[in-house]
Amino acid sequence: MTTHHVPGLKPTNIILHRQNHQLKIEWNDGHTSFYDLNALREACPCATCRGGHEFMGAEHDPDLIALTPSRAYSVVNLNVAGTYALQIEWDDHHSAGFYTWEYLRRICPCENCQALRGADSE
Ligand SMILES: [Zn+2]
Ligand SMILES: [Zn+2]
Numbered sequence: 001m002t003t004h005h006v007p008g009l010k011p012t013n014i015i016l017h018r019q020n021h022q023l024k025i026e027w028n029d030g031h032t033s034f035y036d037l038n039a040l041r042e043a044c045p046c047a048t049c050r051g052g053h054e055f056m057g058a059e060h061d062p063d064l065i066a067l068t069p070s071r072a073y074s075v076v077n078l079n080v081a082g083t084y085a086l087q088i089e090w091d092d093h094h095s096a097g098f099y100t101w102e103y104l105r106r107i108c109p110c111e112n113c114q115a116l117r118g119a120d121s122e
Contacts, residue, residue: 014078022034031112034109034110038073044099073092076095086098
């Protein structure tokens with residue numbers, strides 16, 4: 001109970017829909033997020049992916065989730081890392097990315113969250 005990036009905000013349910021190629025996260029504030037798996041792979045927050053990406057600067061851009069992925073990715077394994085993040089193991093053997101709850105919520109592609117992000121970035 002020591003590591004909380006965003007105290008209070010956490011998923012109550014994490015569901016992998018392999019057929020829809022989606023990850024669904026239900027949050028404890030009642031929000032539900034749907035992530036396209038390909039986009040989620042492209043948004044991997046690890047240093048390697050950030051450094052090797054043509055779009056990447058120091059800050060990860062939430063809009064990256066809307067970009068068209070270069071290939072189709074599958075999830076091999078989902079691990080909840082402690083109390084703060086989701087570790088995703090991909091079929092390209094990449095599993096270095098820790099998707100914190102804060103990050104996942106920040107890149108939520110739903111209309112409401114996109115509108116919120118638009119309001120934030122003046
Ligand atoms: Zn990565
Ligand atoms: Zn959302």
